[in-house]
Amino acid sequence: MIEATGVRKSFAGREVLRGIDLSVPRGSVTCVIGPSGSGKSTFLRCVNRLERPDGGRILVDGDPIGYEPYRDGLRELRRRDLARQRRDIGMVFQRFHLFPHLTALANVVEGPVGAGRPRAEATKEALALLDRVGLADRRDAYPAQLSGGQQQRVAIARALAMRPKLMLFDEPTSALDPELVGEVLDVMRGLAADGMTMLVVTHELGFAREVADEIVFFDDGQILESGPPSRVLTAPEHPRTRDFVTRVL
Numbered sequence: 001m002i003e004a005t006g007v008r009k010s011f012a013g014r015e016v017l018r019g020i021d022l023s024v025p026r027g028s029v030t031c032v033i034g035p036s037g038s039g040k041s042t043f044l045r046c047v048n049r050l051e052r053p054d055g056g057r058i059l060v061d062g063d064p065i066g067y068e069p070y071r072d073g074l075r076e077l078r079r080r081d082l083a084r085q086r087r088d089i090g091m092v093f094q095r096f097h098l099f100p101h102l103t104a105l106a107n108v109v110e111g112p113v114g115a116g117r118p119r120a121e122a123t124k125e126a127l128a129l130l131d132r133v134g135l136a137d138r139r140d141a142y143p144a145q146l147s148g149g150q151q152q153r154v155a156i157a158r159a160l161a162m163r164p165k166l167m168l169f170d171e172p173t174s175a176l177d178p179e180l181v182g183e184v185l186d187v188m189r190g191l192a193a194d195g196m197t198m199l200v201v202t203h204e205l206g207f208a209r210e211v212a213d214e215i216v217f218f219d220d221g222q223i224l225e226s227g228p229p230s231r232v233l234t235a236p237e238h239p240r241t242r243d244f245v246t247r248v249l
């Protein structure tokens, strides 16, 4: 579902992604771990083209992200076409970014209706999604009336409403009070069990161990180590991975 090769990105002459190769098979869960500043968020933002890589390429479901076929080759997508391509990729951030003036239900309905789906159909589906994240009874609540965990669950429902092919999560529980982390991870566990392809940046190593098919350790803009949780988390090969894992656990 994701095939990244040689992805590079610099900011102001400093290289923060130094050739990332990563593939995420359809229906699998990959967890990205690693120290702060190692390029995890930048890589996720390259996958849905919130950042434009300086080099390498990223295919999502076979399509080069940010490009379209043109004559014999490819050309860069214009802004509006990029937005259409991006709809296939759900993203959930550390901060929930819900529309504060809209109810939970309206937050979920907004995207699909904006993309041209009939409102009645979008509303029906949004209600089912709110139910799926355990918030059917809070459909009329505004974000300020919801806990952080509930807001994040609405944010997940909102991303799912676009019927994405894959979901990117960037530290979705890092801004939450500890007692609210579990309810969000439960929703993510459910998504994984339903076969959603997921790329998840997280410090929740317990979750990663249990749910991830593959763990990828980022360090200083490179992938230092990757493999199944049983190896990378339990018997890391690289001293820096070992260091990180023992510090976070």
Ligand code: ADP
Residues within 6 Å of the ligand: 011, 012, 016, 034, 035, 036, 037, 038, 039, 040, 041, 042, 043
């Ligand atoms: P992580 O998510 O692993 O903590 P980031 O991808 O956020 O790391 O950041 C990697 C490096 O790139 C950091 O040094 C950060 O300061 C820098 N960086 C990220 N985004 C920008 C930006 N828009 N402009 C300049 N520097 C940035």
Ligand code: MG
Residues within 6 Å of the ligand: 040, 041, 042, 170
């Ligand atoms: Mg980050």
